Amino acid sequence: MSRLLLPTLFSISRKQVLAASSFHNLYGRRHRSFVYWTSAAMSQDSAIGDSASGAKTFCSSLQDLSAKKCVPCNAKDLHPMTEQSAQELLQKVAGWDMANDNGTLKLHRSWTVKSFTKGLDFFKRVADIAESEGHHPDLHLVGWNNVKIDIWTHAIGGLTENDFILAAKINELQVEDLLRKKKVAK
Numbered sequence: 001m002s003r004l005l006l007p008t009l010f011s012i013s014r015k016q017v018l019a020a021s022s023f024h025n026l027y028g029r030r031h032r033s034f035v036y037w038t039s040a041a042m043s044q045d046s047a048i049g050d051s052a053s054g055a056k057t058f059c060s061s062l063q064d065l066s067a068k069k070c071v072p073c074n075a076k077d078l079h080p081m082t083e084q085s086a087q088e089l090l091q092k093v094a095g096w097d098m099a100n101d102n103g104t105l106k107l108h109r110s111w112t113v114k115s116f117t118k119g120l121d122f123f124k125r126v127a128d129i130a131e132s133e134g135h136h137p138d139l140h141l142v143g144w145n146n147v148k149i150d151i152w153t154h155a156i157g158g159l160t161e162n163d164f165i166l167a168a169k170i171n172e173l174q175v176e177d178l179l180r181k182k183k184v185a186k
């Protein structure tokens with residue numbers, strides 16, 4: 001990144017980010033990465049409040065979700081993410097879907113495990129992450145070997161970046177030993 005660009009990038013304020021975003025909304029979305037950056041910046045802001053400069057937001061939005069930490073859900077300026085921002089972040093959590101449950105956006109993913117007890121082992125591995133993040137999923141074990149997980153931020157009745165961070169960390173779990181082998185089509 002050229003030296004000239006770096007200071008300007010690090011001096012971007014939230015207002016400039018929002019102006020740039022509306023510019024892009026008005027004049028088409030030629031640079032998907034920029035739109036991603038803007039929406040991620042806003043969703044990042046909504047998660048941690050107004051950052052003093054775009055720099056912190058800019059840097060953190062480049063960070064991989066699984067390397068980030070969840071913030072306390074009682075943070076006063078935590079707001080539900082817009083469906084558009086959620087769609088952008090959904091691209092970063094492979095295997096997860098988003099559903100609108102009576103107006104509440106939620107993340108959802110399911111797995112087939114080898115046995116009922118392997119399903120409980122799966123829950124334990126997820127629980128360890130949830131406890132360390134202070135952010136918790138809804139866990140379901142149905143039909144004895146189907147693990148289904150829903151994630152949303154209960155405190156605000158919608159999706160925040162916390163939910164995507166938790167989903168990304170669940171995706172990093174080593175669970176191959178618990179999963180039923182996929183049937184190979186003959």
Ligand SMILES: C[C@H](O)[C@H](O)[C@H]1CNC2=NC(N)=NC(=O)C2=N1
Nearest residue numbers: 072073134135136152153154155
């Ligand atoms: C203070 C602390 O952040 C809250 O009690 C947490 C606990 N875990 C949580 N998990 C989820 N998914 N949503 C919440 O609102 C939530 N709140």
